[in-house]
Amino acid sequence: MTLLSVQTLNGLQLGVLLFLVAAGLTLVFGVMDFINLAHGVQFMIGAYLAAMFTALTDNFFLGLGLALPAALTLGLALEWLVFRHLYARDHLDQVLATFGIILFLNQAVKFVWGAAPLSVPVPALLSGSIQLMEGLRYPIYRLAVIGSGIAVALLLSLLVSRTRIGMLVRAGAANAPMVSALGVDIGRLFMLVFGFGAMLAGFAGAMVAPLVSVEPGMGDNLLILTFVVIVIGGIGSVRGAFIAALLVGLVDTLGRAFAPPLLRLFLDASAASQTGRALAPMLIYILMATVLFFRPAGLFPVRR
Amino acid sequence: MSDALPTAGPLRDRRTILAGPILAGLILAGLAALPLLGAFGADSYVLLLVTRVMIFAIAAISLDLILGYGALVSFGHAAFMGIGAYAVGILATHGIEDLLAQAGVAILVSAGFAALTGAISLRTKGVYFIMITLAFGQMAFFLAVSLAAYGGDDGLTIARRSTVLGAEWLGNATIFYYLVLAVLAATLLACRALVASRFGRVLRGTRENPVRMRSIGFEPFRYQLTAYVISGAICGLSGVLIANQTNFISPAYMAWQRSGELIVMVVLGGMGTLIGPLIGALAYLLIEEWLAGITEHWKMIFGPLLILVVLYARGGLVGAITRITGGRHG
Numbered sequence: 205m206t207l208l209s210v211q212t213l214n215g216l217q218l219g220v221l222l223f224l225v226a227a228g229l230t231l232v233f234g235v236m237d238f239i240n241l242a243h244g245v246q247f248m249i250g251a252y253l254a255a256m257f258t259a260l261t262d263n264f265f266l267g268l269g270l271a272l273p274a275a276l277t278l279g280l281a282l283e284w285l286v287f288r289h290l291y292a293r294d295h296l297d298q299v300l301a302t303f304g305i306i307l308f309l310n311q312a313v314k315f316v317w318g319a320a321p322l323s324v325p326v327p328a329l330l331s332g333s334i335q336l337m338e339g340l341r342y343p344i345y346r347l348a349v350i351g352s353g354i355a356v357a358l359l360l361s362l363l364v365s366r367t368r369i370g371m372l373v374r375a376g377a378a379n380a381p382m383v384s385a386l387g388v389d390i391g392r393l394f395m396l397v398f399g400f401g402a403m404l405a406g407f408a409g410a411m412v413a414p415l416v417s418v419e420p421g422m423g424d425n426l427l428i429l430t431f432v433v434i435v436i437g438g439i440g441s442v443r444g445a446f447i448a449a450l451l452v453g454l455v456d457t458l459g460r461a462f463a464p465p466l467l468r469l470f471l472d473a474s475a476a477s478q479t480g481r482a483l484a485p486m487l488i489y490i491l492m493a494t495v496l497f498f499r500p501a502g503l504f505p506v507r508r
Numbered sequence: 509m510s511d512a513l514p515t516a517g518p519l520r521d522r523r524t525i526l527a528g529p530i531l532a533g534l535i536l537a538g539l540a541a542l543p544l545l546g547a548f549g550a551d552s553y554v555l556l557l558v559t560r561v562m563i564f565a566i567a568a569i570s571l572d573l574i575l576g577y578g579a580l581v582s583f584g585h586a587a588f589m590g591i592g593a594y595a596v597g598i599l600a601t602h603g604i605e606d607l608l609a610q611a612g613v614a615i616l617v618s619a620g621f622a623a624l625t626g627a628i629s630l631r632t633k634g635v636y637f638i639m640i641t642l643a644f645g646q647m648a649f650f651l652a653v654s655l656a657a658y659g660g661d662d663g664l665t666i667a668r669r670s671t672v673l674g675a676e677w678l679g680n681a682t683i684f685y686y687l688v689l690a691v692l693a694a695t696l697l698a699c700r701a702l703v704a705s706r707f708g709r710v711l712r713g714t715r716e717n718p719v720r721m722r723s724i725g726f727e728p729f730r731y732q733l734t735a736y737v738i739s740g741a742i743c744g745l746s747g748v749l750i751a752n753q754t755n756f757i758s759p760a761y762m763a764w765q766r767s768g769e770l771i772v773m774v775v776l777g778g779m780g781t782l783i784g785p786l787i788g789a790l791a792y793l794l795i796e797e798w799l800a801g802i803t804e805h806w807k808m809i810f811g812p813l814l815i816l817v818v819l820y821a822r823g824g825l826v827g828a829i830t831r832i833t834g835g836r837h838g
Contacts, residue, residue: 239638305815308812431643
């Protein structure tokens with residue numbers, strides 16, 4: 205029971221993290237019909253920037269505060285340099301060019317910060333753990349990650365559903381040429397959404413920096429998970445991304461923890477642990493294939 | 509928003525189905541003559557490099573079959589190469605070292621995997637197809653990582669190259685080179701025959717306009733799935749060769765970055781041309797080799813180079829060659 209609670213919390217934590225990255229990706233895709241493989245490296249850059257600024261200022265929160273505008277600036281610079289020239293291209297060109305950005309940035313962080321992983325200390329204010337219930341202590345920092353992720357999700361949903369900018373974003377996702385024809389500067393809107401998405405990914409990277417080792421390529425695997433999330437959720441749907449992110453986070457974490465013991469009910473111990481270890485990392489992809497088999501446009505398809 | 513799939517772009521208009529049969533002949537003849545030049549020892553670095561280029565060319569050509577002619581952007585193609593490589597490694601571990609047996613199993617398993625995943629993936633369109641093929645590629649990757657008995661994460665060293673009818677001919681670098689060349693030539697010929705056939709015309713029709721194809725009585729799904737299976741099988745065969753060349757298998761063969769590299773090779777060379785992927789594989793691996801010799805941070809040069817190619821060199825190298833020679837092939 206304790207293990208289940210801990211793993212559920214871990215799953216939630218992975219879920220909100222995935223959501224932070226997926227939200228930007230799904231908006232960029234929904235509004236601009238743009239497939240951005242480089243979103244994962246923006247997560248990585250966020251972590252590196254947080255590591256650097258934290259080391260410089262000796263304060264995690266100051267580091268985070270400096271990392272966010274820096275991540276935003278980098279996102280906008282990339283948009284200006286590369287992405288805006290690709291909006292009118294087909295998906296294959298977008299895949300290739302953003303793949304080029306991944307190659308460049310993964311190597312560039314090695315060039316700038318070295319190949320060795322960096323570590324960021326957990327801020328003193330949020331260190332230690334608290335007693336959640338009988339026999340269950342959970343690190344405060346991880347709870348803070350979950351909390352801030354959910355807070356950002358709420359903020360984002362308010363932003364998208366209640367503000368004028370959000371209205372334009374939703375309209376853009378439904379029919380970008382029409383929005384443009386109504387006199388909205390669609391180029392500025394694209395840039396805004398893009399920069400915001402890059403900053404969210406950077407925020408996610410900065411938040412997990414104290415929990416993982418900050419290293420080149422750390423965004424690559426997360427990127428694939430994020431793709432699974434937005435495809436399951438329905439590309440362009442923020443609500444879908446949120447639900448799918450939690451689903452993927454929970455399935456992945458719980459699957460890894462409980463697939464071997466569950467299989468032991470049917471198989472002998474060594475076969476169970478073998479199959480369990482093989483099956484667990486594949487679960488989310490099986491989930492995705494199943495969802496797409498029944499709903500080829502995801503759980504919450506955006507109507508066009 | 510349109511679901512328009514990437515098509516061959518400007519190449520579409522030029523009908524480059526038969527692009528450069530002369531070019532293909534010249535390249536193959538050059539490749540055949542290479543070991544005869546004698547400037548390289550039997551085990552030379554150049555021979556090894558070119559063998560590797562040809563193996564990747566086979567994989568890239570197989571991808572071009574669906575990417576260039578069917579507009580199906582498979583982002584998980586490296587999985588098939590990995591399956592072929594693991595067929596060699598796993599069978600060799602159990603004492604089955606015959607090349608034909610290994611290749612047979614590799615082709616069957618790749619084709620089976622392609623039929624299964626293709627049947628699901630082809631239900632989706634556009635970017636969803638890219639994502640779901642990526643997901644299946646990752647599934648194969650994680651399956652390979654979990655195969656603890658066959659090296660798991662670290663991979664597995666294969667004691668020696670496969671045997672042909674019990675003989676260890678393939679240990680000789682020159683013989684292996686010509687075997688790979690023969691497979692490459694056969695792949696090129698078979699794929700050319702395929703795209704020029706009725707089947708190939710239907711496949712190209714589904715690329716241009718699936719709705720119209722359906723209305724004149726061709727169900728795109730069947731043709732696309734068949735092409736996907738053939739493509740997967742050929743790519744599996746390339747995996748048999750790469751495992752033999754390196755005497756080593758590891759999940760890294762199936763990493764999604766490898767799938768990305770295959771797409772880069774196809775597009776760099778010029779998709780929808782068959783000879784393009786060969787040129788693309790050659791260019792990609794030679795540029796990699798050259799830049800890696802200059803600096804360990806070669807990817808910082810290659811990445812921007814790739815972006816420039818996408819932005820400014822549409823139609824790839826074959827497109828550039830046709831423009832320069834002013835020829836209108838086909």
